[in-house]
Amino acid sequence: MVTKIWNDKPTKLFIAITAFFIANALIAECIGGKLFSLESVFGMAPANFSLFGQTGLSYTLTCGVLLWPLEFVITDIVNEYYGQKAVKRISIIAVCLIGYAFVMFYVAMHAPASDFWVHSKQDQGVPNMQAGFSAIFGQGMWIILGSLVAFLVSQLVDVFVFHKIKQKTGNKMVWLRATGSTVVSQLVDSFIVLFIAFKLGNNWSWQLVLAVCLVNYSYKFVMAIILTPLIYLAEHLIDRYLGHDVAAAMKKAAAEK
Template sequence: MISAILKDKPTKLFIAITAFFVANALIAECIGGKIFSLEKLFGFEPVNFTILGYGGLSFSLTCGVLLWPLEFVITDIVNEYYGPKAVKRISYTAVALISYAFIMFYVSIHIPSADWWPASKKQDGIDDLQLAFNGIFGQGMWIIFGSLVAFLVSQLVDVFVFHKIKKITGEKKIWLRATGSTLVSQLIDSFIVLTIAFKFGNNWTWKQVIAVCCMNYMYKATVAILLTPVIYWAEKRIERYFGSELTMQMKKAAMGKI
């Protein structure tokens, strides 16, 4: 029985997708504490937008946004071949394991260090090693809570929109259901995480929340559109792996038609 499960192509692919999905989300959360300048990354001066009277806005983004777009690509692929229940399962799994990781980060920060553990690494420019460790792994609770809530809600919205569009378009226009669902869910994701982490957690004004949300969403929407060809590439590879007959069976099952 175990051998049959491990040889089953849809099962093997689902396990691989789930593992990458969870790992990618956890890495995104861990590196999210660093803010980078998108303009400087490409050799430009930071822009200076004004939105709702809040000026000085530029594309200063968390490093987590480098990986989060892949989560929505994976969500669309799982939606296409395994259905909404599978998307919810990997989303709940990711949230549970990320929560577990942050609990372990918290524990590791607060347990006493060994006497021989170096207090600093002067040669690397680190004066206080414990403080540096705390700064990397000790993200604020509002940010952690906000990112997890935003992630889960946006995933469920993505599932809903994706299948609503697919019921109308059928097997055609995968770009519409993939990109369309991502554009909607990314907007919700940006608004929720900023509201929880910075409105409730840091007393931002609503104008500031909306202004920064607009900047973040411009980046996310652009990336979502640019990643559309990846969906087509993945679909071709999966169909080649499964074969046309099994591919069609899985797509019908994902839509609840068999």
């Protein structure tokens, strides 16, 4: 049975894609606690603009956005070759494993710390390793909940929009279904995570939620456009790996599911 699995290229490809999809999502969650200034990356001063009456806005983003766009690229690839059910399956698996990871983070944070370890990095500017560890991994429960719900819902939206566009276009216009599904699902993702984490969890005003949502979404929208050629490159490589006939049969079967 194992030999049969490892000799089947579509199965091996699906396992590899699933592993990368889950690892990418988990890494994005882990590094999401750090914020960075997009303007500073390009040597620019903060934009300092206004939306919905909120002033002083700029492109201060979570480091998680560096990886999340890749999740939607992978979703579109899986949808193209394996269909909606496969995307839903790997999305649910990812959410479950991310939830498991956060439970383990919680256990690790509350495990009794060694006195030696707590003060082991004082000469490097870290006076309390336990406090530092908890600060890095101890995201608020509202943020965790918002992130997981947003991820799962946006994935399902991405699958739905992608499939509807493919029903209309067939195997043509890959850019339209890939980019179209991503720009819709990213808007849903941006709103849900802010609504749960900061409207429900921190009582932000609707104006602030919408303003920050649009700032984050504008970045994601641009990234969706920029990453569109990656879909074509991935399809080219996958078609070469699977063989044209196998790849065409998989795409046809995926569209019918």
